[in-house]
Amino acid sequence: xxxxxxxxxxxxxxxxxxxxxxxxxxxxxxxxxxxxxxxxxxxxxxxxxxxxxxxxxxxxxxxxxxxxxxxxxxxxxxxxxxxxxxxxxxxxxxxxxxxxxxxxxxxxxxxxxxxxxxxxxxxxxxxxxxxxxxxxxxxxxxxxxxxxxxxxxxxxxxxxxxxxxxxxxxxxxxxxxxxxxxxxxxxxxxxxxxxxxxxxxxxxxxxxxxxxxxxxxxxxxxxxxxxxxxxxxxxxxxxxxxxxxxxxxxxxxxxxxxxxxxxxxxxxxx
Amino acid sequence: xxxxxxxxxxxxxxxxxxxxxxxxxxxxxxxxxxxxxxxxxxxxxxxxxxxxxxxxxxxxxxxxxxxxxxxxxxxxxxxxxxxxxxxxxxxxxxxxxxxxxxxxxxxxxxxxxxxxxxxxxxxxxxxxxxxxxxxxxxxxxxxxxxxxxxxxxxxxxxxxxxxxxxxxxxxxxxxxxxxxxxxxxxxxxxxxxxxxxxxxxxxxxxxxxxxxxxxxxxxxxxxxxxxxxxxxxxxxxxxxxxxxxxxxxxxxxxxxxxxxxxxx
Numbered sequence: 001x002x003x004x005x006x007x008x009x010x011x012x013x014x015x016x017x018x019x020x021x022x023x024x025x026x027x028x029x030x031x032x033x034x035x036x037x038x039x040x041x042x043x044x045x046x047x048x049x050x051x052x053x054x055x056x057x058x059x060x061x062x063x064x065x066x067x068x069x070x071x072x073x074x075x076x077x078x079x080x081x082x083x084x085x086x087x088x089x090x091x092x093x094x095x096x097x098x099x100x101x102x103x104x105x106x107x108x109x110x111x112x113x114x115x116x117x118x119x120x121x122x123x124x125x126x127x128x129x130x131x132x133x134x135x136x137x138x139x140x141x142x143x144x145x146x147x148x149x150x151x152x153x154x155x156x157x158x159x160x161x162x163x164x165x166x167x168x169x170x171x172x173x174x175x176x177x178x179x180x181x182x183x184x185x186x187x188x189x190x191x192x193x194x195x196x197x198x199x200x201x202x203x204x205x206x207x208x209x210x211x212x213x214x215x216x217x218x219x220x221x222x223x224x225x226x227x228x229x230x231x232x233x234x235x236x237x238x239x240x241x242x243x244x245x246x247x248x249x250x251x252x253x254x255x256x257x258x259x260x261x262x263x264x265x266x267x268x269x270x
Numbered sequence: 271x272x273x274x275x276x277x278x279x280x281x282x283x284x285x286x287x288x289x290x291x292x293x294x295x296x297x298x299x300x301x302x303x304x305x306x307x308x309x310x311x312x313x314x315x316x317x318x319x320x321x322x323x324x325x326x327x328x329x330x331x332x333x334x335x336x337x338x339x340x341x342x343x344x345x346x347x348x349x350x351x352x353x354x355x356x357x358x359x360x361x362x363x364x365x366x367x368x369x370x371x372x373x374x375x376x377x378x379x380x381x382x383x384x385x386x387x388x389x390x391x392x393x394x395x396x397x398x399x400x401x402x403x404x405x406x407x408x409x410x411x412x413x414x415x416x417x418x419x420x421x422x423x424x425x426x427x428x429x430x431x432x433x434x435x436x437x438x439x440x441x442x443x444x445x446x447x448x449x450x451x452x453x454x455x456x457x458x459x460x461x462x463x464x465x466x467x468x469x470x471x472x473x474x475x476x477x478x479x480x481x482x483x484x485x486x487x488x489x490x491x492x493x494x495x496x497x498x499x500x501x502x503x504x505x506x507x508x509x510x511x512x513x514x515x516x517x518x519x520x521x522x523x524x525x526x527x528x529x530x531x532x533x534x
Contacts, residue, residue, distance in 0.1 A: 144360040199363055203393070204284075211284055215291035222294040227301040228312035252305030255313075 007085070013093045014084030017100060018077055020065050021124060025073050028066065041066055041122060047108050050117035050231045052223050060112075060223065064104030066122040076124040083131040090138060095195050103130020103187040106216065110182025112223035117231035126179035130187025132162050137191035141198060186216075230256040339521035342514075349514035350389060357388035375405035383414050391418045402431075409439035413447045420450055429454035445474030453483050456490070464491045478504045478512065478520035485523070494530075501527045 008015060028040040038046075045062025052059055067073035088096040107126020115121070135158055139149035149155040162184065169177030193209050226232050233253040240246035293315075301308035334340040365381045382397035398415040402408055416431030432451035435442045442448075452466035464487040470476075471484055481504035489497035504523030512520060 144358045145356045146359075147355055198359065207284060208287075211287040211291065215287050218291040218294045221298075225298065227305070228297055228309045233305065233309075248305050252301075252309045255306050255309045 011085040011088040013097045014088050024065050025067055046120050046122050048118055048120045049112040049115055052112050053226055053232045057224055060105045060108045063108055063122045064124050064127045068122055079128045087131055091195055099134050099190055100127050102190045103127040103183040106186035107179040107183030109219050109223050110178045114178050121176050126183030129180045129183040133184040133187030134191040137188045138196055141196045342518045342521035346514040346518040354388050375401045375408055379411050386418050391421045394418045409435045409442045413442055416450055425454045425458040445470055449480050456487050463487050478516045482519045482523045498530055
């Protein structure tokens with residue numbers, strides 16, 4: 001009689017991600033005084049585009065394991081638990097980990113590209129949207145044709161869940177839908193192009209992999225070196241050793257700031 | 271659509287991804303020379319992007335209003351995209367697997383036909399070529415090969431294939447081989463084009479596509495009244511729902527007829 005593998009054997013990466021999220025909630029003292037919680041979040045990887053541009057690249061991944069409150073954490077863990085095991089068993093633990101990391105990072109890259117430099121963001125839902133995008137890609141790859149999965153109830157519900165979550169994200173001002181969309185696209189693209197390429201002849205696959213890979217590298221680089229953004233320029237002025245270069249950067253900063261600095265933005269969860 | 275534009279349109283999505291990937295690199299390079307210029311460039315691009323949407327929408331509406339085939343063109347483009355998306359990958363893989371087990375002309379033809387229907391003409395040609403190599407008497411193979419070559423604007427080669435199909439099985443595919451042969455001859459500026467298209471119209475009747483092609487052949491042969499008569503036939507109000515492909519040809523015929531001061 002065959003034995004069912006234990007969860008640790010069947011989907012270890014999902015369990016590790018869940019444990020990491022809970023551990024960081026404890027480490028950052030989620031239920032402690034708010035000031036201390038915010039300070040610990042900042043220490044442990046809270047993301048803001050300005051901090052990433054300042055050299056803290058690790059925040060692109062670390063922010064995906066932090067949460068802003070118990071409800072935030074519980075909802076993300078529920079979604080992780082409903083999607084992660086099936087996906088990990090389908091893809092394998094190594095590829096699942098690659099998918100999770102890519103979705104988390106590129107969800108946060110989207111934030112760095114589009115948000116106010118000082119906007120703080122945290123949460124795992126960019127990565128979880130990446131898992132949903134991967135599930136859509138897997139469904140599209142596994143049918144008789146790309147839209148055959150629409151004949152089945154489960155995949156249709158998955159699409160409904162994605163749409164409902166995006167609508168909720170647009171309606172609630174404290175939810176970062178940019179990270180959701182970034183993670184969703186990254187999860188879909190990684191699965192479609194790398195993790196589960198088509199089984200039939202597809203001579204364009206290599207060209208698409210190259211182009212999308214180049215785009216990913218460029219966007220990642222732009223998160224760290226956004227040379228036309230005011231916060232990066234201000235920092236570069238301070239660091240410039242050459243007075244001529246400092247003057248050049250000051251002029252560029254003045255051009256970029258335009259109407260002056262804005263109010264401090266409120267934190268957003270994902 | 272001329273091959274250059276068709277090829278450019280196919281490469282457009284990939285080109286856009288490359289353009290997006292190279293944009294930060296361009297800004298970094300400009301920044302290294304002149305930081306202010308980089309800021310101005312980024313701000314100008316952002317402003318142009320923000321302003322482009324209303325213009326694009328207005329342009330699309332104006333095109334639809336001024337160029338009546340636009341809805342027919344969109345319908346045909348959507349139909350083609352849907353066909354490409356709905357290619358039965360599983361069936362194709364099974365056919366390819368069958369081919370690896372045992373090769374026959376019919377199996378090669380089936381794979382080629384499926385690829386051609388998915389508009390992967392370049393991939394279809396080796397299979398179709400092999401099918402007619404294995405069985406030279408296969409009219410369907412010659413016809414499909416002719417259609418694939420026709421789609422790639424290889425007019426003389428496509429004409430030879432369709433001529434072979436028509437010789438093997440007169441009236442093959444309800445006259446489609448003869449029709450495509452006539453069009454290939456027309457595109458290759460062969461004098462037999464008009465006679466072939468007239469014969470097709472006589473033997474098989476017509477569709478918006480065949481009437482439009484006949485009108486073009488008559489116009490080139492110096493028969494404007496005959497061309498207008500054919501355009502009228504092509505632009506006739508259909509009694510049954512037209513396919514997106516035929517709808518496109520009817521829309522083109524209507525526009526050309528208006529250009530000549532006539533109506534359907």
